[in-house]
Amino acid sequence: MYWSNYHSHCVFCDGRSSMEEFVHFAIAKGLKKYGFSSHAPLPFNTFWNMKLDDFAEYQSEFKRLKEKYKSEIELYIGLEVDYIHNFIEIHNDLYSSNTMDYLIGSIHYMDQLPSGDFWTIDGNFRDFFAGLKLLFDSEIRPAVERFYEISQCMIEKGGFDIVGHFDKIAMNASNCVDFDNSASWYKNRVGELLQLIKDKGLILEVNTKSLVEKGLCFPDFKFFPLINDLQIPIVVNSDCHYPTNMLDGFEPAFKALKTAGFKTTRQLIEGSWQAVEII
Numbered sequence: 001m002y003w004s005n006y007h008s009h010c011v012f013c014d015g016r017s018s019m020e021e022f023v024h025f026a027i028a029k030g031l032k033k034y035g036f037s038s039h040a041p042l043p044f045n046t047f048w049n050m051k052l053d054d055f056a057e058y059q060s061e062f063k064r065l066k067e068k069y070k071s072e073i074e075l076y077i078g079l080e081v082d083y084i085h086n087f088i089e090i091h092n093d094l095y096s097s098n099t100m101d102y103l104i105g106s107i108h109y110m111d112q113l114p115s116g117d118f119w120t121i122d123g124n125f126r127d128f129f130a131g132l133k134l135l136f137d138s139e140i141r142p143a144v145e146r147f148y149e150i151s152q153c154m155i156e157k158g159g160f161d162i163v164g165h166f167d168k169i170a171m172n173a174s175n176c177v178d179f180d181n182s183a184s185w186y187k188n189r190v191g192e193l194l195q196l197i198k199d200k201g202l203i204l205e206v207n208t209k210s211l212v213e214k215g216l217c218f219p220d221f222k223f224f225p226l227i228n229d230l231q232i233p234i235v236v237n238s239d240c241h242y243p244t245n246m247l248d249g250f251e252p253a254f255k256a257l258k259t260a261g262f263k264t265t266r267q268l269i270e271g272s273w274q275a276v277e278i279i
């Protein structure tokens, strides 16, 4: 089995290298399939989303590379699209499947702060905790419950193929003394969401971005057996922002998947998501 990666960020959003540099690295590492998934444009300025004005060039540069390297690697273009509850949905003519090979649906922002900005759960802990204080009186459980409520809405509304880093709130929540991802209420909440992902026929991402550096995988390894029991299709992605991080965490993630009983992962092959045996 060869490795693949469909979640990556290049200079069109907050990644640090050109598309072509990622392609060179992928070929050098023996990848046969590779996908770009810049953060989709948003109606407000951020440090990490693509600008709407750059969207056409994102597509034309991709087309150039796809053709140039077609004998060496299958390249795909997608987007990581934000779902911001009561503000922006993933359904959007601009990102339709006519133009993109796949879409990853992710939550980085939750509710609006008194300033009007959206509370980001994917940034540093200082900002996370400041928002927690303003929106949830510093109580972590209602914030986590809200995250899963919003995730449920995103999945029910659909319009994407892959659920990105589905329990990402645990990254910052784990720094709060009152949060325990072994608590029964939390496991129940995760279980309900996984069941919904299964019912909707979506692919669940195993996001290895923070595995080497922080020992965190999204989903957490402890949920792997449940995901396998539910037979939810998975795709292993590194969410890399530098080419050198392209395969970070893949070895321990695949090892943990095998231990949990997974037999297959999904890869986009000749335009369709197919089950590939994990060896």
Ligand SMILES: [Zn+2]
Pocket: 080, 106, 108, 164, 165
């Ligand atoms: Zn993300």
Ligand SMILES: [Zn+2]
Pocket: 007, 008, 009, 080, 239
């Ligand atoms: Zn990402």
